[in-house]
Amino acid sequence: MNTDLMVNGQAQRLDADPRTTLLDALRNYLHLMGTKKGCDHGQCGACTVLVNGRRINSCLTLACMHDGDEIVTIEGIGGPDDLSALQQAFIAHDGFQCGYCTPGQICSATAMLDEIAAGWASHATKNVASLPGLTVEEISERMSGNLCRCSAYPNIIDAILEVAAGKEQS
Amino acid sequence: MTPFAYSRAATPSEATGLGRDGASFIAGGTNLLDLMKLEIITPDRLVDISRLDLAAISETPEGGLRIGAMVRNSDLAADRKVCDSYPVLAEALLAGASAQLRNKATTGGNLLQRTRCYYFYDTAMPCNKRAPGSGCQAIGGATRLHAIFGASVHCIATHPSDMAVALRALDAEVEVEAPEGAIRRLPLSQFYVLPGDTPHIETVLAPGDLITAVILPPPQGGRQTYRKVRDRASYAFALVSVAGVVALKEGRIAHASLAFGGVAPQPWRNETVESMLHDRQPSAGLFAQAADALLADARPQKDNAFKISLLRRTLIAVLNELTDADQ
Ligand SMILES: Cc1cc2nc3c(=O)[nH]c(=O)nc-3n(C[C@H](O)[C@H](O)[C@H](O)COP(=O)(O)OP(=O)(O)OC[C@H]3O[C@@H](n4cnc5c(N)ncnc54)[C@H](O)[C@@H]3O)c2cc1C
Ligand code: SF4
Ligand code: FES
Numbered sequence A: 001m002n003t004d005l006m007v008n009g010q011a012q013r014l015d016a017d018p019r020t021t022l023l024d025a026l027r028n029y030l031h032l033m034g035t036k037k038g039c040d041h042g043q044c045g046a047c048t049v050l051v052n053g054r055r056i057n058s059c060l061t062l063a064c065m066h067d068g069d070e071i072v073t074i075e076g077i078g079g080p081d082d083l084s085a086l087q088q089a090f091i092a093h094d095g096f097q098c099g100y101c102t103p104g105q106i107c108s109a110t111a112m113l114d115e116i117a118a119g120w121a122s123h124a125t126k127n128v129a130s131l132p133g134l135t136v137e138e139i140s141e142r143m144s145g146n147l148c149r150c151s152a153y154p155n156i157i158d159a160i161l162e163v164a165a166g167k168e169q170s
Numbered sequence B: 001m002t003p004f005a006y007s008r009a010a011t012p013s014e015a016t017g018l019g020r021d022g023a024s025f026i027a028g029g030t031n032l033l034d035l036m037k038l039e040i041i042t043p044d045r046l047v048d049i050s051r052l053d054l055a056a057i058s059e060t061p062e063g064g065l066r067i068g069a070m071v072r073n074s075d076l077a078a079d080r081k082v083c084d085s086y087p088v089l090a091e092a093l094l095a096g097a098s099a100q101l102r103n104k105a106t107t108g109g110n111l112l113q114r115t116r117c118y119y120f121y122d123t124a125m126p127c128n129k130r131a132p133g134s135g136c137q138a139i140g141g142a143t144r145l146h147a148i149f150g151a152s153v154h155c156i157a158t159h160p161s162d163m164a165v166a167l168r169a170l171d172a173e174v175e176v177e178a179p180e181g182a183i184r185r186l187p188l189s190q191f192y193v194l195p196g197d198t199p200h201i202e203t204v205l206a207p208g209d210l211i212t213a214v215i216l217p218p219p220q221g222g223r224q225t226y227r228k229v230r231d232r233a234s235y236a237f238a239l240v241s242v243a244g245v246v247a248l249k250e251g252r253i254a255h256a257s258l259a260f261g262g263v264a265p266q267p268w269r270n271e272t273v274e275s276m277l278h279d280r281q282p283s284a285g286l287f288a289q290a291a292d293a294l295l296a297d298a299r300p301q302k303d304n305a306f307k308i309s310l311l312r313r314t315l316i317a318v319l320n321e322l323t324d325a326d327q
């Protein structure tokens, strides 16, 4: 069946079996290999992309359910010549080893900073009716949907905190 | 995944019409697709209900809250009225799954998510819930995650939702639209059914029935909390959890509602325990008695007797937190 997607600002028409997940559509049909398949069951976060500005697991949704939606993958966040602040911070802080989880981490963190800016509480926020702070506990909790097999967590958190602090000042 | 026909419903009546005879609704898809990939569920037709106009949160004429079935778990947890007046619900949602999953998971889908019993997930194993009449591989097997209340000799699985536990403590109701358009409202206490000898039947819903909303009564006041104990600090299902709403008046407990997760085939509640607390002064002795009364009915399996002492301690901690005069 046909599905129209806006991927990284470009209109794409997909003709695929309705069983095709958004993840498989991105990788196998649109050849955007940045988005990774880890578990294919919502358990690791490697497949995280932004749909209409929100982070989701692309492995647990069907491409055909996203007709008309705007998708941003790691390729749309920034490339070698125009790295985003988070991408630069991941390099500066050595926020990866093998790099397999990194596209998902960066897509996830990009949306996560918007969620904090919108005042969304997390499980680490003491009182859900108060504004969340920018602490290591908050960032780890909010990023718990992204596993890193190489356990680069401390550097990932440093990278995110640096960008978050920069955003707060500006 | 086995092949299916896909259709997107534009209205609830279109959805209920398409939703019968081997069809499945798909909302966020985060539980259904997981199970379809493993061919644990093999619908002939998927009816996409994700774009139905059921994503609003609004006040009811009585002063409660109407939560559309398509409201995302993340939006519900971030809602001002929920955070201010029903914080136990926001806390339960935020203790569940991950931020990515909560952005997709819906109110209706969360209520209907299936058990995480390992044998239900393994199609090579007998499982009365997945394949009625085939037996239960969990009984006598690895039962760390399984129920201590409400189980039967045919199934000992637990319901995994955190949200539903908070909704149970809040006396929520579920609004359902049937094919042909009849709309009914039923308390969450009457929504789930115990496994008995038909563990594949988990709720009172009939084929084609669509959850359209969850309705909360006006806020009860008092303090609220959701405490979840799990194997790691985040992104794991509950071993046990307690949702508590307690109001104090002149040093006595004027109202207590308590619901328990991770321990039964449905969010568990025990009214005897609540009435024991009613109009009493908080004390360590009273809380120990309440825990004794709750756990008197517990029937552990081989590997999950730890849930008895864990639930006991968690309940007492919640009661202490909610009645602590210094907080
Ligand atoms: C890795 C992982 C970790 C998780 N951790 C937790 C956790 O800690 N705590 C927790 O509570 N949950 C957890 N979950 C489960 C998650 O909360 C559920 O998958 C989610 O809430 C399901 O909602 P959905 O909208 O995606 O449902 P779907 O997958 O779309 O649907 C689920 C079922 O509900 C039916 N359905 C959906 N909407 C309706 C409706 N309106 N009317 C009638 N039927 C309907 C569907 O037909 C289907 O049978 C986890 C999931 C994953 C993958
Ligand atoms: S406990 Fe229930 S879900 Fe698990 S194997 Fe037994 S019948 Fe199946
Ligand atoms: S590949 Fe999607 S969460 Fe692991």
Ligand code: FES
Pocket: A095, A096, A097, A098, A099, A100, A101, A102, A147, A148, A149, A150, A151, A152
């Ligand atoms: S860098 Fe290897 S998995 Fe995270």
